[in-house]
Amino acid sequence: MAVLETENLSRNFGGLAALNHVSIEFRKNEILGILGPNGAGKTTLINVIAGIYLPTEGRILFHGQDISELPAHQRCRLGIARTFQLVRPLPGLTLLENVMVGSLFGKGLGQKEARRRAAQLCEFLGLSGVTRDITRMTVLEIKKMEIARALATQPKLLFLDEVMAGLNSDETREMIDLVKKIHSRGITIGIVEHVMRVIRELTDRVVVLDWGEFLAAGPYEEVSNDPRVITAYLGEEA
């Protein structure tokens, strides 16, 4: 069963079709890898699904409900959460308070309950020193905080946009295990990643985009041998 489907989803920026009639589905409880070379439209896809941009054309169905016109905050409350490719901490709030933003507004909890839940999530993700100033944390910690903030909204579908980028191999290992832990809580995950061993280990299926167009979908082993995919990544043979 599909948690979320896109139907002929398109988004233009001026004359550029960042997404061009893309129809894909996120199946319940799967980890779906979203692949493609730079500029393929992976982040745009997340932005359109999360409601940061409205689609130029096409529909988005979440549990069968058409959410194409809904504003971002309502989609969040329905259960779509995401992290950002370039981390976006909120200075002026502590680590714990950053996470609380998700539980206060995405989940609609009161302050006391939101604080308790945020503390639980920080522990779950191995974040300590929750009263620290957010501007004095490592990249790994800020990435974890973003995941915690997204989880605090209690999502059904979670997008992870290059959460491994900038991490060393130990940290990447830790993050892979974390994603598995999150997935075991029954959350469907869409993950954008350039590190192929991460994709191979984590995903049930992948979709490949190229120049805003759908190229292929299926298990990683299958798709990675698809000549069209190889061409998209490496170019035509001379």
Added chain:
Amino acid sequence: MRAWRYFLYILIAIILLTLPFYTGVYLLNVIDIILIYLALALSWDMLLRSGQISFGMAGLFGVGGYTAVLLHLNAGVNPLFSIILGGLAAGVLAWVIGMAVLQLRGMYFAIVTLALAEIFRVIVRNLPDLTGGPEGTVLPSAIFSGNSTRTYWLVLAVAVVSVMASEIFRRTRIHFALTSIRNDEVVAKSSGIDVFKYLVFIFMVTSAIQGMIGGAYAHIYGFVSPEGSFSVDFTLLPIAMALLGGMHSTWGPVVGALVLGIVSEFLKLKIPYGHLLVYGLIIVIAILFFPQGIVGTLGQRFKRTGKV
């Protein structure tokens, strides 16, 4: 520790309430003005916490003043109640305007608010039958027949309302919403915050406070006029106070208003008219060397030395 704190609060409250009994009328008048600017500075800072800069304070201040005075004069509304209605009128007006212009952000929103203050002034000027036109409207008597003690209590009440509103904004979920919106709107809406709703709400509340202050001011001085009630002073001085004291807090604007208020009164006596020059210099120096303001800079220093 806690008991000490309450003791301190009660002491401050008693001192504030009994101030008229050991200060002269002149000093009391100075305190009135400082408290009025203090309340305006706080309300401006409350909107700033959402990242929006308003230059329209004088407009809503004037609308509140005119509403209060005209309701009292023409409809016989009790002066105190008319002050509250002045605040409500400014709030409703801000709601309507906010719905229309709060799709704008930052400088664009600031420019619109700047125009608003001017538009109200022009409208008031050109409705002589209702507002008295360019000459304004004079009340037969100031509120409390000009009794300076009771007037002071009224101003104190207005300032306390502003401080309380500011503290409510700092302690509830509103604080989280505004801080998120100010720092990163994309994160805010991705986390479920209805950005537009919060911006309209905060604009409405701060405008209502400004309208209420304007109503009190108009009743205290017993008149309203286009140039006086919409004076740019009511926009610029509170902004300077909030910047000097420190933004995004309750104590910053309060300290800024006290310091600038006292300094400018002192300068007025020492160098008549030259005080504005020194006033401007203080603000420039403050912004250059203490961009966090007095409270922000002191707070950081204490944090660094580990003493709280």
